[in-house]
Amino acid sequence: MVLGLACWNSDAAARLYALLLASATPQLQVPAGWPAPHYDFADNRISRAGFELGRHLFYDPILSRDDSIACGSCHQQFAAFAHLDHRVSHGIGGINGKRNAPALFNLAWQPNFMWDGAVHQLELQPIAPISNPVEMDEQLDHVIGKLQADARYPAEFRAAFGSDGIDSQRLFRALAQFIGTLVSADSRYDRYRAGREHLSTVELQGLQVFREHCASCHREPLFTDYSFRNNGLDRTPQDRGRADVTNAAADEGAFRVPSLRNVELTAPYMHDGRYATLDQVLDHYIDGVQPSATLDPRLAGGIQLNAAERDAVLQFLRTLTDAAFVNDPRFAEIHE
């Protein structure tokens, strides 16, 4: 039937396909032109029960010490799973962390995690915020104990993994099925690339300016090259960043280059959330870059943009907003 419709009207077929997709369990589909993902689901087959368990866990404060904070508390879908209006992560008892809660999407392509790249694998990532005293402040063995004693989780784990038992591996594989399938690849930019949508003249100018001045680090199609760079926020870095992990002097004040997909939604910006608006971010790159020994050489002297180019880039960045992703009901919080 889908094929028949495709011959008759490809647009209708696409809409029907989208409808079918919206009710199906997400799978990791590699969009055309994207590299192969880093995380391999071969050892962690995505199933409806596994994905739904991951979703339940993501939105359940049971993972925190006093059952007050869930992953979803600081990673909100409408903000592309960043934390709107919060400069830095906000832990139990209202304690502030030192870094901004990043947006979550296309994580299966990401080679390492956290602003400093301290975590090497998708399944291992949630261990960091769960255990961090200024985030969820819980111990893994306690989490496992709470899940085992819960009225519903034992059955959900059985359904997801085919046998009784809750351990760390099952917990984090289920979470990986949820966070690893948060794929954002349906922005206006993507539809433009696929020949399905037009961008305005200014937006296209913005794309050109972007490619000339920004894309060497924010590389298409993922809009990051996953490198760590000092982008000149401070003359003397207040946070060692990547150097925390490598202990290399050259990494002082270097942080992950974040993806710019959905950037319109993920304010505030930078590793410490110091900029509230994209305007401020552009101001920084145009005339706010601070010199230091570890400043990325490409940013020395700032990025030269005239007013028209600045406005065009800003308009282009908004084409990276993926409305379908932030409204996808499959990723939404479960209300009971």
Added chain:
Amino acid sequence: MNQDFAQSTHSVQTKILRQRTTSRHASRATRFCYALLLTAPLLLLGGCKFLHGATDTLGLKLEISEVVGEQPLRLASATAPSSYKTAAGDEFSVTRLRYYLSNFRLRRADGSWYQAPVDAKSGAGYFLVDAADPASQTFEFMRAPAGDYSGIAFMLGVDDARNSAGVQTGTLDPARGMFWTWRTGYIFFSLEGASPQSTADQHALSFHVGGGGTVSLARTVFLPSGDTPLRVRANVEPLVHLHADVAALFHAVHEIRLAELNTVMEPAQGAELADNAASMFRIDHIHHEPRAAGHTQ
């Protein structure tokens, strides 16, 4: 995205189709060659198995005793304090001592090594020894074919492959508390205690040595069996009794003064302790005991 998906499916189908066409054109001779190429390794494998006939393996046991010099290590508690001196004269007590042993190998008489196959999906072969838990101090460390072996080697810690793989099970379950939470990697060796010389809060000693990254702190330990070979027989079971000397941790390779080094919580600080910890182990003696029947695999 819908179209993208359709396109990629389409290209896969085209590829399959192309492959089919090629194979239809292949001559019978080529096909015969292919068949030969495919079956040859299988024949070879089968042959090896047949020739050796010795895929049967027998268990070897390890028993570990933590000591300080010549005395057994007693863990200190509030009710039972217990303290020791380092070679340099610093006083210390130990409240907690845990470490991973893995990648066991046996040296054959001719100098070659036997290493048991590893299941990448389980924590088998990775042992978490806890000085407070006698059950963790005696275990079958590997299985090997019958023969005489002249020494054992193992890793104090976890190899790079496991250290950066996904969430593991069994002894490698991160819930065991030997996994760094804010950065990927296992704690290979962990000692907690106190020392009056320690400048840390409450005179604490906290040594967490491990982690992956550019330079691994996992150390390989080789212990020759000396005059007595390890005899692995259908009717004889060897039990290697290891001593782990905590005193060596403070002087074996590098001298550690507890006023200077008392807190190690990240890989960069742990290299000297890792070298010393690898020198803690020695074979005290080897028992050979009658093996209960029916234990081959």
